[in-house]
Every structure is written in C-alpha cells, then in structure tokens.
Amino acid sequence: MDDQEVLTRIKELVDEEHALERAHIGEGLAPEEHQRMQRIEVALDQCWDYLRQRRARRDAGEDPETAQLRPPEIVETYDQ
Numbered sequence: 001m002d003d004q005e006v007l008t009r010i011k012e013l014v015d016e017e018h019a020l021e022r023a024h025i026g027e028g029l030a031p032e033e034h035q036r037m038q039r040i041e042v043a044l045d046q047c048w049d050y051l052r053q054r055r056a057r058r059d060a061g062e063d064p065e066t067a068q069l070r071p072p073e074i075v076e077t078y079d080q
Contacts (some may be wrong), residue, residue, distance in 0.1 A: 003064075006051045013044050045075040 017040045053067035
C-alpha cells in the first residue's frame, strides 16, 4: 500500500467515525457501534503508524515498501 492509499484509507475511517458520531448526537452508541468505533480507532492508529514508518524510511534513504502494518497490541501501547 503506497502513501496515497494509506491516506485514502485514513479518510474513509475518519468519515465512518464521524458518521457514527453524528448519528448519535446526544445519545450513546449501541454496543455493536461502540465496538465498531473501537475497531476504527485501532485501524486509524495502525494506518498512521504505517504511514510514519514509510515516511521515516524514505527520509532515511531506505525503501518505504519495507514498512509493515504493526498489530494492534503494538500500536495501542504507544504513548501519545
């Protein structure tokens, strides 16, 4: 997946996240929607991490294609 594809995926996830939020203004999410929101947040963290890896490798003169999508257990433990 190249940078543009990652950015497109990020936009899709953000759009879905915002749609869920807008659909429930003033009320809580149903349990399945809350789970979906959590999955979206994890996927966004993975995408941003992957994009940062690609950019860092490119800046260091390395091949960005060697970047790897890290598992949720890794990206969710980062301090933000």
